[in-house]
Amino acid sequence: MPYHKFKCSECIPEREKHAVVKGPGEDITSALPLGYLNTIPGSISERGCAYCGAKHVIGTPMKDVIHMSHGPVGCTYDTWQTKRYISDNDNFQLKYTYATDMKEKHIIFGAEKLLKQNIIEAFKAFPSIKRMTLYQTCASALIGDDINAIAAEVMEEMPEVDIFVCNSPGFGGPSQSGGHHKINIAWINQKVGNVEPKITSDYVINYVGEYNIQGDQEVMVDYFKKMGIQVLSTFTGNGSYDDLRSMHRAHLNVLECARSAEYICNELKVRYGTPRLDIDGFGFEPMSASLRKVGLFFGIEDRAQAIIDEETAKWKPELEWYKERLKGKKVCLWPGGSKLWHWAHVIHDEMGLEVVSVYTKFGHQGDMEKGISRCEEGTLAIDDPNELEGLEAMEMLKPDIIFTGKRPGEVAKKIRVPYLNAHAYHNGPWKGYEGWVRFARDIYNAIYSPIHQLSLVDISKEEIPTETKFLTQKMISDMNLSEEVTSSKDLREYTGKYDIISELRGKTYPDFPAQKKLSAV
Amino acid sequence: MQCEVKNKERVGVINPILTCQPCGAQYASIGIKECIGIVHGGQGCVMFVRLLFSQHFKESFELASSSLHEDGAVFGATHRVEEAVDVLLMRYPHVKVIPIISTCSTEVIGDDIDGVVLKLNSGLLKEKYAGREVHLIPIHSPSFKGSMVSGYDVAVKDIVSHFAKKDKPNGKINLFTGWVNPGDVTALKHLLTEIQVDATVLFEIESFDSPLMPDGNSVSYGNTTIEDLTETADALGTIALNRYEGGQAAKYLENEFDIPTIIGPTPIGIRNTDIFLQNVKKITGKPIPASLVRERGIALDALTDLTHMFFADKKVAIYGNADLVIGLAEFCLDLEMKPVLLLLGDDNTSYPNDPRIKALQENVSFEMEVIMNADLWELENRIKNEGLELDLILGHSKGRFISIDYNIPMVRVGFPTYDRAGLYRHPVVGYAGATWLGEEIANTLFTDMEYKKNKEWVLNVW
Numbered sequence: 001m002p003y004h005k006f007k008c009s010e011c012i013p014e015r016e017k018h019a020v021v022k023g024p025g026e027d028i029t030s031a032l033p034l035g036y037l038n039t040i041p042g043s044i045s046e047r048g049c050a051y052c053g054a055k056h057v058i059g060t061p062m063k064d065v066i067h068m069s070h071g072p073v074g075c076t077y078d079t080w081q082t083k084r085y086i087s088d089n090d091n092f093q094l095k096y097t098y099a100t101d102m103k104e105k106h107i108i109f110g111a112e113k114l115l116k117q118n119i120i121e122a123f124k125a126f127p128s129i130k131r132m133t134l135y136q137t138c139a140s141a142l143i144g145d146d147i148n149a150i151a152a153e154v155m156e157e158m159p160e161v162d163i164f165v166c167n168s169p170g171f172g173g174p175s176q177s178g179g180h181h182k183i184n185i186a187w188i189n190q191k192v193g194n195v196e197p198k199i200t201s202d203y204v205i206n207y208v209g210e211y212n213i214q215g216d217q218e219v220m221v222d223y224f225k226k227m228g229i230q231v232l233s234t235f236t237g238n239g240s241y242d243d244l245r246s247m248h249r250a251h252l253n254v255l256e257c258a259r260s261a262e263y264i265c266n267e268l269k270v271r272y273g274t275p276r277l278d279i280d281g282f283g284f285e286p287m288s289a290s291l292r293k294v295g296l297f298f299g300i301e302d303r304a305q306a307i308i309d310e311e312t313a314k315w316k317p318e319l320e321w322y323k324e325r326l327k328g329k330k331v332c333l334w335p336g337g338s339k340l341w342h343w344a345h346v347i348h349d350e351m352g353l354e355v356v357s358v359y360t361k362f363g364h365q366g367d368m369e370k371g372i373s374r375c376e377e378g379t380l381a382i383d384d385p386n387e388l389e390g391l392e393a394m395e396m397l398k399p400d401i402i403f404t405g406k407r408p409g410e411v412a413k414k415i416r417v418p419y420l421n422a423h424a425y426h427n428g429p430w431k432g433y434e435g436w437v438r439f440a441r442d443i444y445n446a447i448y449s450p451i452h453q454l455s456l457v458d459i460s461k462e463e464i465p466t467e468t469k470f471l472t473q474k475m476i477s478d479m480n481l482s483e484e485v486t487s488s489k490d491l492r493e494y495t496g497k498y499d500i501i502s503e504l505r506g507k508t509y510p511d512f513p514a515q516k517k518l519s520a521v
Numbered sequence: 522m523q524c525e526v527k528n529k530e531r532v533g534v535i536n537p538i539l540t541c542q543p544c545g546a547q548y549a550s551i552g553i554k555e556c557i558g559i560v561h562g563g564q565g566c567v568m569f570v571r572l573l574f575s576q577h578f579k580e581s582f583e584l585a586s587s588s589l590h591e592d593g594a595v596f597g598a599t600h601r602v603e604e605a606v607d608v609l610l611m612r613y614p615h616v617k618v619i620p621i622i623s624t625c626s627t628e629v630i631g632d633d634i635d636g637v638v639l640k641l642n643s644g645l646l647k648e649k650y651a652g653r654e655v656h657l658i659p660i661h662s663p664s665f666k667g668s669m670v671s672g673y674d675v676a677v678k679d680i681v682s683h684f685a686k687k688d689k690p691n692g693k694i695n696l697f698t699g700w701v702n703p704g705d706v707t708a709l710k711h712l713l714t715e716i717q718v719d720a721t722v723l724f725e726i727e728s729f730d731s732p733l734m735p736d737g738n739s740v741s742y743g744n745t746t747i748e749d750l751t752e753t754a755d756a757l758g759t760i761a762l763n764r765y766e767g768g769q770a771a772k773y774l775e776n777e778f779d780i781p782t783i784i785g786p787t788p789i790g791i792r793n794t795d796i797f798l799q800n801v802k803k804i805t806g807k808p809i810p811a812s813l814v815r816e817r818g819i820a821l822d823a824l825t826d827l828t829h830m831f832f833a834d835k836k837v838a839i840y841g842n843a844d845l846v847i848g849l850a851e852f853c854l855d856l857e858m859k860p861v862l863l864l865l866g867d868d869n870t871s872y873p874n875d876p877r878i879k880a881l882q883e884n885v886s887f888e889m890e891v892i893m894n895a896d897l898w899e900l901e902n903r904i905k906n907e908g909l910e911l912d913l914i915l916g917h918s919k920g921r922f923i924s925i926d927y928n929i930p931m932v933r934v935g936f937p938t939y940d941r942a943g944l945y946r947h948p949v950v951g952y953a954g955a956t957w958l959g960e961e962i963a964n965t966l967f968t969d970m971e972y973k974k975n976k977e978w979v980l981n982v983w
Contacts, residue, residue: 011611039588042559042605043612047588049565072625072664073534074541078569081919082576095922099534103665103868107629118533125535125898138563138626139665142594170563171594171626387583388612391739407572410581415737458735 003031004380008388012040018383020372028369033383035365038174044387046361046408049170052079053179053362055135058260059166061211061237062244063087066122066129068098070115070147071137075099075170084424085211087238088218088505092129098122102139110143115150123161131241132163141169162241164191175362175384177259177337184263187235187244188271197246201230202514203298206250206268209261209338210281212237214428215501219435220256220281222504223291227303228512235261248272252297254279259337259367281431282339282439283346284312284319311433319350321491322440325477327352329447332397334385334404335422337363341370343403348376351440356397359385391415401447416455418446427498434496441494448473524882524889526873535898536919538840538866541664544570545672546622548700549680551582552724552743553750555617559605561587561598561634562624566664577937578729578945580741585609589626597630599637606641606657610650617747620658620680628663635659656747658683668867670765670842673700677723678769684750687778691755694804695780696720697771699763699787699844700936701950703730708948709762709788715812716798718805721749721756723767730946754778758804762787762797762950763844765869786877787844788950789958790852791820797951813952820952824856824959830983831963833857835912838900840864840920841935845949847877849915849934849958856959859887861911862903864895897923904929913962930969932961 004019017034039045048056051069056079060067069076076099087093100118102111119132134147151163168182205224210217217237224231232250233243247253253265253276265276277297279290288308295304331353333340340358347353358371359382372381380393390408394415402412402419409419420426420442430439446452450471457464478486485491543560547570550558560567567586574582587593587601602621609616621634638657646655660679662672677697696713698706706727713720725744732738753759753774758781761771768784775782781804788797795817798809835858839846843865850860865872872878872893881889892899897920903909904927914924917935924931938944947961948954971977 008612012608038590039564039586040604040608041587041601042585042608044557044583044585044609045564045588046568047564048568049563051563052565052569068533072541073537073539073668074544074625074664075565076534077537077540077919078544078565078573080536082569082572095536095926097536099537101532101534102625104663107625107665114532121531121533122535125531125902138589138594138624139629142626142629169594169626170565171589171591174588174590175564387740405572407575407581410575410579411739414581414731414733414739416733416735455733456735461735 006389006392008392012043014040019389020381022372022375022377022379022381024377028372032365032372033368033381035360035363035368035383036174036177037384039384045384046386046405047175047384048362050168050172050176050179050182051075051135051137051170053176054166054168054183055079055179056083057176057211058180058183058236059133059135060093061085061087062133062239062241063089063093064129064131065093065241066096066098066126066132067093067135068100068118068122068132069135069137070100070102070111070140070145072102072139073099075137084214084428085237086215086501087212096126107139107143110145111140112145112150115145115147116154119150119154119163123158130161132161134163134165136167136169138170141167164241177362177364180260181263184261185267188247188264188267191245192247192268193245195242195245197232197243197249199230199249200514201228201512203227203229203300204232204250205229205252205254205294206233206235206247207231208235208253208255208265209257210234210237211257213423214425214430215504216281216429216431216435218501218504219429219432222507223307223432224294225509226307227291227295227300228510229294229298235264248274250274252277252294254294256281257338259363280342281435282342283350283436284316284433285350286346287433287436288312315433315437317490317492318437318494319440321493322437322444323350323352324481324485324491325444326440326447328354329400330354330356330397332357332359332394332399332402332404334359334390334402334408336361336405337367339403339422341367341374344371345374350436351443353443355379356399357382357393359383361385387411401443416452418449418452420446429501434500437494438496444477445473448477450476523887524885524891526878526882526891527893528868529892529894529896529899534896536901537896538864538919539668539670539842540573541625541669542662542667542672542675543622543624543664544573545669545674545700546620546660546662546676547584548574548669549673549676549724550584550620550622552726553618553680553745554743555615555747556619556742557583557585557609557613557616558620558622559585559587559602559609560622560624561589561602561627561632563589563626566624573937576939578741580729580731581739582742583740594626594630597632598627599632599634602632602634602637603641603645607645607649610653610655617654618656618658620660620676622660622662622676624662625664628661634661654747656683667869670700670867671869673766674769677767678773681723681750681753681770682773682777684747685754685774685778686751687754688752689755690757691752693719693721693752693756694801695753695756695759695771695774696722697759697761697763697767698722698724699761699766700842701726702936702945702948703727704946704948705950705954708951708953711953712794712798712813712951713801715810715816716801716807717810718801718807721753723749723753723770725749754780756780758782760797760800760804761785764875765843787848789845789848790855790955791817791824791952792855793848793851794951794955816952820956823956827959827963828857831966834859835966836861836910837913837915838862838864838911839914840895840897840900840916841866843867843869843872843875845935847875850881851877852955852958858913859889861887861889862900862909863889863891864897864899865891865893866895868894913966928973930965932958932965934958
């Protein structure tokens with residue numbers, strides 16, 4: 001597995017060990033790119049900061065909370081309305097953001113008084129909200145404001161409110177990942193164990209590392225509820241602040257994104273002995289295996305199997321329709337962290353896609369280990385990619401589609417490669433069985449977009465075909481497919497609605513009477 | 522007096538209207554050709570601003586970070602700037618201009634970016650890049666002062682003052698557009714072409730609306746050249762459309778090179794466009810041609826169909842950059858509407874002395890509030906808790922949920938407008954902008970009448 005040298009990075013030798021190509025028969029013991037090291041200044045890396053890792057990625061999906069940043073206004077403005085983590089309380093956390101608006105005089109004389117006024121004002125503006133998370137920024141960290149002390153003071157004066165403090169300034173660590181770690185640890189240190197929950201089931205879990213992008217959490221919780229499992233809390237998508245204070249009472253921590261949230265699971269194991277079970281909601285097989293594992297843990301495999309059977313029967317023919325049409329298409333799988341290993345093998349196995357490259361902006365070597373071992377031969381793996389390397393890789397690999405963020409997606413568009421938003425999704429949710437079909441549908445629509453294909457034509461140089469006045473995705477995708485496939489009665493296109501989440505809210509579930517005495521475990 | 526001008530009473534910000542200074546400096550940076558700015562601070566200060574630009578324009582722009590990490594925050598990080606400049610120059614051989622943009626963190630720790638520039642000029646650039654034209658421009662834009670508006674203003678001034686150099690008169694005017702969209706630049710250049718005036722437009726950002734080409738073109742950038750910037754000292758005059766966005770640069774050229782200068786008005790609406798043309802005429806001596814009389818007539822014809830029938834007495838709230846908000850308010854008044862609430866998103870102490878605001882105070886006869894240092898909660902709270910009734914909101918996308926949650930029609934205008942397609946392509950300035958704004962407002966009100974079944978039958982015979 002030789003290191004891959006980018007031409008554009010020959011002048012920065014530090015980059016040499018950040019990219020590898022998986023060779024024949026090789027595994028991660030042959031070579032592994034370096035990871036989670038300081039960024040090279042001026043390289044136009046894709047990384048964000050530790051503040052955004054804490055506040056924007058993990059803190060803000062909590063739905064019933066005032067999310068306040070102690071600093072100048074930019075940090076909070078810039079991380080506001082740039083994600084699609086929805087909630088079932090009318091998206092309070094998406095709509096409102098709060099900054100203490102630190103000015104020059106506060107930098108000189110301190111801003112603790114300003115912070116306290118801010119907290120009181122915010123609770124007054126939203127009298128129904130009694131919970132707050134407070135985030136340090138570069139400015140408030142450097143002047144040394146004691147945010148914890150102010151929070152404690154307010155909580156003493158206003159006993160009805162509760163405030164969480166996260167000290168994760170933007171400069172803390174090579175990327176947003178530093179912030180993930182800090183907020184995980186801060187939450188368990190400050191808040192877990194503070195609230196005693198009402199236990200209503202024999203089977204109680206925390207669902208961890210799940211951010212409810214376009215409703216993923218609600219899809220997954222629907223399965224858990226069908227199995228009679230009580231989801232005590234979700235860390236943090238669509239999660240409730242007080243539920244997350246009672247995490248210590250779960251029987252099991254079911255972990256989705258290990259990159260951003262394994263820290264709290266590991267701590268819950270150490271401090272409360274709660275086991276950690278890693279699951280994966282992306283893809284039919286991983287989804288089924290995950291439900292089976294959870295079922296097995298509680299001895300309710302039959303309930304898991306019932307869901308697996310029903311969902312697979314319903315959605316498999318639709319997934320297969322897309323698989324037939326996506327086979328062999330080349331993908332650059334360029335997400336932020338964990339999706340490179342959540343998706344790499346499954347999109348290959350279940351959709352027939354060829355992953356020609358994986359990258360991670362803020363992942364660690366562990367993420368690359370998992371990602372590379374799940375990739376096919378010849379895959380180019382890049383750690384902390386930068387603008388020019390991304391372009392060089394796309395020119396070299398000529399992918400049919402790229403899964404990445406909004407801005408690099410615009411770059412891909414310009415070199416005529418369609419993109420799907422790996423962080424926020426196009427038309428999600430993408431978790432669960434139906435979600436996975438939606439993902440396949442989005443990939444299909446992107447690759448076979450008639451408009452996108454027109455961008456490949458140079459009307460000044462080529463003869464323009466005059467017969468074709470329009471094309472449909474199907475006319476393009478089915479051109480070379482066999483009759484057997486195109487006229488198959490066993491396969492069908494996606495049949496679901498635009499919004500599949502609203503109807504999950506307020507749904508009723510079968511009653512599984514609790515067997516054991518329901519009290520604190 | 523009916524028009525009250527005051528500061529927001531709360532100290533904090535709930536849903537900000539503007540972001541911080543480095544964003545403004547970055548917006549200026551991307552307008553220059555062969556230029557990539559380096560933001561000296563944490564990576565988020567760049568990453569999220571690039572995201573914001575790409576949300577608004579659906580394009581990617583190049584900006585680099587010095588990637589301040591913990592060690593730098595403790596021991597100083599000027600060496601990160603040195604490394605960033607070197608890495609950028611090595612890998613982007615076309616780059617000639619590098620603004621070095623400070624942030625709150627690097628200003629608090631006191632990193633001397635001016636000193637680094639001196640050091641690089643006499644060291645690295647001489648030794649390693651001898652013969653290559655490279656301009657390093659320090660721009661101080663700490664986030665705890667002003668807003669993206671002042672950051673833009675400071676950056677434009679620093680960039681212009683770096684390059685401007687007297688040679689021989691070039692017969693052009695300098696046109697500082699302020700923080701506008703590609704569509705605005707097109708509209709302004711059109712007016713100048715009609716009046717046969719050659720202008721140096723700062724910045725040439727029409728190319729932000731970049732095409733999808735058969736040969737591929739990966740990023741968007743502005744087209745203002747080093748020559749354009751240098752020549753600003755040779756102009757026959759300067760017009761800065763916006764007082765707070767480019768005004769400082771105009772004043773600098775006036776003081777340093779005695780260039781006749783007119784600041785404002787923002788040419789939003791018919792009247793302000795007329796004044797703009799009058800100002801161009803004053804500086805260049807060129808007459809206003811018949812073609813513009815006709816264009817103006819088309820705009821007036823369109824607006825006359827709308828004003829007293831549909832716009833009269835409609836209550837409007839407007840938020841955003843001060844120059845834009847004031848220009849829109851003036852236009853609304855000409856359209857017979859009542860701009861009852863103006864929210865200026867930062868705390869510039871010159872606002873109360875702005876003659877345009879004073880004119881509102883002297884002449885407006887209905888209840889009107891101008892809130893300085895405002896946030897979006899000033900708007901929402903008045904609607905939710907204080908009984909403010911509105912017919913229309915004019916502002917950018919960050920306030921979209923107020924419109925959605927309280928069922929108030931809203932026309933997206935300003936920056937950013939990511940929740941509507943292609944708005945950056947349409948002007949709000951000039952006669953074309955007046956027409957577009959008027960008709961966009963009308964069609965938005967019409968759609969609202971239909972959804973709410975509020976006299977929707979009126980439109981049967983319009």
